[in-house]
Amino acid sequence: MSRQAPAIADFRRIVIKVGSSLLVDAEAGRVKEVWLASLVADVARLHAAKRDVLIVSSGSIALGRSVLKLPKGSLRLEDSQAAAAVGQIALARTWSEALSRHGIQAGQVLVTLGDTEERRRYLNARSTLDKMMEWGVVPVINENDTVATNEIRYGDNDRLAARVATMASADLLVLLSDIDGLYDAPPGGNAQARLVPLVERITPEIEAMAGVANSELSRGGMQTKIEAGKIATSSGTHMVIASGKVEHPITAIEDGGPCTWFLTPANPITSRKRWIAGTLEPRGTLTIDAGAAAALRMGRSLLPAGVIRVDGQFSRGDAVIVRGPDTAEIGRGLVAFDVEDAEKIRGRSSSDIMSILGYDGRVEMIHRDDLVVNRD
Numbered sequence: 001m002s003r004q005a006p007a008i009a010d011f012r013r014i015v016i017k018v019g020s021s022l023l024v025d026a027e028a029g030r031v032k033e034v035w036l037a038s039l040v041a042d043v044a045r046l047h048a049a050k051r052d053v054l055i056v057s058s059g060s061i062a063l064g065r066s067v068l069k070l071p072k073g074s075l076r077l078e079d080s081q082a083a084a085a086v087g088q089i090a091l092a093r094t095w096s097e098a099l100s101r102h103g104i105q106a107g108q109v110l111v112t113l114g115d116t117e118e119r120r121r122y123l124n125a126r127s128t129l130d131k132m133m134e135w136g137v138v139p140v141i142n143e144n145d146t147v148a149t150n151e152i153r154y155g156d157n158d159r160l161a162a163r164v165a166t167m168a169s170a171d172l173l174v175l176l177s178d179i180d181g182l183y184d185a186p187p188g189g190n191a192q193a194r195l196v197p198l199v200e201r202i203t204p205e206i207e208a209m210a211g212v213a214n215s216e217l218s219r220g221g222m223q224t225k226i227e228a229g230k231i232a233t234s235s236g237t238h239m240v241i242a243s244g245k246v247e248h249p250i251t252a253i254e255d256g257g258p259c260t261w262f263l264t265p266a267n268p269i270t271s272r273k274r275w276i277a278g279t280l281e282p283r284g285t286l287t288i289d290a291g292a293a294a295a296l297r298m299g300r301s302l303l304p305a306g307v308i309r310v311d312g313q314f315s316r317g318d319a320v321i322v323r324g325p326d327t328a329e330i331g332r333g334l335v336a337f338d339v340e341d342a343e344k345i346r347g348r349s350s351s352d353i354m355s356i357l358g359y360d361g362r363v364e365m366i367h368r369d370d371l372v373v374n375r376d
């Protein structure tokens, strides 16, 4: 049976991601105050209805470059880092002022990739957000663009917002940008392209629809939104993509305006497994045989005997991808051995491991509590 689009009022904790092009008037070099006030009025209404709201706001680089009157075109890393330093301070003040007009306190949170990918730091960031929400403060979150380097950064706020949503155990992620949803064909100049109102599962066909549409100001096109959808929906968070080019964009969704919903499967998973499922940077891959794949799907642990190939550079406890004999991804998990040991014991029975490794390690390559198996 196909499922229906939910209503915003159904949700308790909502992350709203705002794209740069909505917030920053690049020509004038300032924030679009009127539009922002209309969004903040929507936020205030949700807040008054006892919903927790978290904002992920882009715009530090766009705002900084227009304040500094930097030339058009792509910026070098140090230029965008320095522009972000100027833009972020203005961005945070803008949000804080807009929210305070409704009697709401804002708190600025700047995160780097490591803050969400390393479990200890992830838990730490999560308790900070929890405390802010307990106090009724609205977190205004962005990547710490001033210190994030090319190799270690999200780069786009779509995936960052999805990661924040799973970290905060939000039940809804709203992505507002200049596109009103997912189209079944590239919308530019194609009269046949239709908006897809509901995605129950992100299939390869859905991914193919994402194409490459990018807007000038933001880094994230539809592809990063689909990636965000995967992170969110695999972790128990619904997602909706809608245009923020209208005033009161949240009200517009509630009134049935154009948007695309991505639904998460009904059965919730533990927060630890959410974290594993949403890992952005797995360190390696274990390819397993058909028997082990079947055992995993029945909820068992992965034993060394079922592993046919070990790739990557991982240490004990790192996240790895598990692939079946046909190389399709079966799931993700935290591996119990360093890559060197994993290589030595792959294909071997658990009883041999002590003599191979010279110590009595855990017999599972990935324990079932550390494993998230994708739904078919």
Ligand code: GLU
Pocket (backbone or CB within 6 Å): 019, 020, 057, 058, 059, 060, 061, 062, 142, 143, 145, 155, 156, 157, 158, 217, 218, 219, 220
């Ligand atoms: N963190 C970037 C900024 O605030 C935005 C990244 C994005 O556009 O997705 O400028």
